[in-house]
């Protein structure tokens with residue numbers, strides 16, 4: 001069973017994860033069957049904290065593969081963005097909705113297989129893509145993002161060097177302006193301008 005698959009028989013062991021950034025204090029419910037269930041993933045943290053320093057405020061953002069909602073919820077609060085969040089995993093969506101309430105944010109959270117249910121455009125798409133869902137899924141999340149971005153919109157993602165980020169960057173550079181904004185612990189934070 002992979003973290004992105006739905007399994008109605010999966011038992012529940014709810015737990016809480018705290019995350020603090022400057023004066024902001026967040027609390028996230030997590031559970032069995034979701035990505036990085038016991039701690040905020042280091043790659044996600046690097047992506048979010050790079051966005052807090054270099055990203056745009058007050059814009060529309062889509063968090064693709066939101067998991068328990070870490071990226072979307074923190075960006076909504078700290079950057080005052082208008083955030084939609086999608087995932088394919090029902091439990092992740094349920095936890096994201098709980099966490100949206102818990103952290104008093106106003107994110108719009110719904111189920112979508114990649115961009116299937118997306119019918120508007122955003123200023124920014126942000127993702128820690130699901131590598132374990134396979135190349136077809138994570139490359140579609142990256143490459144099709146440009147169909148769902150406004151003109152001059154930005155794709156932000158994090159990926160590990162050993163998951164082939166350098167090849168992904170090389171291919172994106174054939175068409176777009178690509179910047180690696182941060183590197184740490186084998187993770188690259190990448191911004192692509194449409």
Ligand SMILES: C[S@@+](CC[C@H](N)C(=O)[O-])C[C@H]1O[C@@H](n2cnc3c(N)ncnc32)[C@H](O)[C@@H]1O
Pocket residue numbers: 003004005035036041044064065066067068069070071086087088089092112113114127128129130131133137
């Ligand atoms: C690496 S996790 C990132 C979770 C969260 N954004 C974070 O930073 O902690 C990737 C997420 O993508 C979701 N996912 C996998 N396949 C998907 C698909 N086809 N469509 C939408 N989301 C998908 C998984 O359920 C998982 O929650």
